[in-house]
Amino acid sequence: MSKRAEADDRxxxxxxxxxxxxxxxxxxxxxxxxxxELIPLNDDPIEGLRDAVGDAFDGTSIDEIKREAREGAxxxxxxxxxx
Numbered sequence: 095m096s097k098r099a100e101a102d103d104r105x106x107x108x109x110x111x112x113x114x115x116x117x118x119x120x121x122x123x124x125x126x127x128x129x130x131e132l133i134p135l136n137d138d139p140i141e142g143l144r145d146a147v148g149d150a151f152d153g154t155s156i157d158e159i160k161r162e163a164r165e166g167a168x169x170x171x172x173x174x175x176x177x
Contacts, residue, residue, distance in 0.1 A: 122146075 097110045109121070109132070117134035124131045133146045144151060151159055 095113070097113065099107045099109070101107050118136075120135040121132040122135055124133055136145065
């Protein structure tokens with residue numbers, strides 16, 4: 095399914111009703127090099143992450159995923175402050 099949406103003067107985008115019914119009301123906004131993606135969030139964020147990335151984290155514990163995410167966020171924050 096493809097729908098068109100535009101940001102209003104405050105930067106808000108309305109997600110069409112049919113899509114919200116199917117995927118819910120909470121999304122992670124992911125900025126990639128060539129696009130922005132919305133990833134539906136499950137009640138269990140780790141399960142939602144696994145759904146979003148497939149088997150990329152198979153064999154990786156939740157603690158390892160969290161540690162790597164924190165390290166990545168810390169590195170990004172340090173890069174932002176050094177520019």
